[in-house]
Amino acid sequence: MVKSLRKLIEQVAKEKGIPEWLVEKALKNSIALATKKDRKIKDRVEVELTDDEVKVYILRKGEKFPLDIVPEELDRIAAYAAKEEFLRELEKADEERRYLEFIELEGEIVLGIVRKVAENEDLIVDLGKVMAVLPKREQIPKEVYKVGDRLKALLLRVVRKRGGYEIILSRTHPNFLRKLLEAEVPEIKEGEVEILNIAREPGERAKVLVRSKDTRMDPVAVVVGLRGSNIAPISKELSGERIDVIKDTDNIEELVRRSLAPAPVTDVRVDPKLKRVEVAVPKDKLSLAIGKRGINVKLANKITGWYIDILSEEDFKKISQLK
Incomplete structure (x- = not known):
């Protein structure tokens, strides 16, 4: 009987385009269900297909108990299962196959x-x-x-x-924006330009930190494109989300300045121990630096990894005098 079941598995797998292991799983489930119905068993039943026999077990309290079934009875159960339960289990297996195909697409745009x-x-x-x-x-x-x-x-x-x-x-995950950029900018896909970090306030604003392997290449210009030709369609796809592209640097003061653009930063004070940065901006540019609902400074914090405290030039000087 095992040989005939193996042939059935191979045949169905080929006809349906389903992996043999999924067909085997469906067949074992169908035999288990048919056995439970035939024997009126309420506990879970597990079926094993070895090279030379079919074994049926009752699962009870975490232990497996072999079920004593004579070959003739097992033949009858298997034949019933193959006709009745197997078709339903096969539908489940086919659905499982279709979903498993999409596991390989995790992290991709669909x-x-x-x-x-x-x-x-x-x-x-x-x-x-x-x-x-x-x-x-x-x-x-x-x-x-x-x-x-x-x-x-x-x-x-x-x-x-x-x-x-x-x-x-x-549509809100940072990697959605990353994949859109990869699709629009060949230099990102090819590895010439690297995206180091992305911070988003979906639909409002995003900041993208980039660098290029070739120091002669301006990664910001490459990503943005001529007159914004690369960024514009992505922004449109994201319902007008404004995308700031920032060139990476090891100089934290300069990185903070770039991350707060277009607000002009006139002075910077760095506290490495607290990983905190105080910045001074003209009083009339405070709202620009902070951004609507604090979005600009919030994203700058995320993209740099530092806490940024924005002060007017006057307050910045007063605090400096107190220190």
């Missing part, structure tokens, strides 16, 4: 069509072979979606859930 907007505003997105979820928390706040809309998103992760899998998408 295209989909919105099929449903749930009550909690999560989106059900059709990726062609499978459905995915774009949770409300992973959506750019200012965007509104409706059924039939096409969208790009980062395939964040494939999650194993009871009874199947769930694909989680994101």
Whole structure:
């Protein structure tokens, strides 16, 4: 019987385009279910296919107990399972295969069509072979979606859930912006320009820290493109998110200055022990440096890894005198 089951596994795998291990898993599950029905067993049942026999076990309190089944009875159960339960288990295996294919796409951009907007505003997105979820928390706040809309998103992760899998998408993750930049700027894809860090306030503003392997190359100009030709379509894709591209430097004072642009920084004081930086800006430029709802300085903190305290020039001098 084992040989005939092996042939069945090979045949179905070939016909359905499903890996043999998934077909075998489906067949073992179907035999287990058929055995439980035939013997009226309430405990879990596990089936093993060895090279020369089929073994059936009852799982109880963490232990395996072999089930005494004569060959004729096992033949009957297996034949029943192959006709009834196996078809249902095979459908599950086929679905599992389709989801497993997407595990290899984790961290990549995928295209989909919105099929449903749930009550909690999560989106059900059709990726062609499978459905995915774009949770409300992973959506750019200012965007509104409706059924039939096409969208790009980062395939964040494939999650194993009871009874199947769930694909989680994101449009807010920093790596979504990273992948959009890779697709738009060949020098990033080819490794000539490296993205060191990304900080985002989705839909509002982002800062991207870059450097080039060739010191003669200006990585900011390369990434931004001629008159913003590279950044413009990405900003549009992200609902107008403004993208600041910053050239990396080992000089923390200069890095902080660059990270707060376009606000002019007139003085800087660095405290390496606290990893804190105090900066002075003209009084009339305070709001520009801090940004709307504090977004500019918040992103500057994230992109540099330092806490940045923005002061007016007058307050900066007063504090200097007290020290």
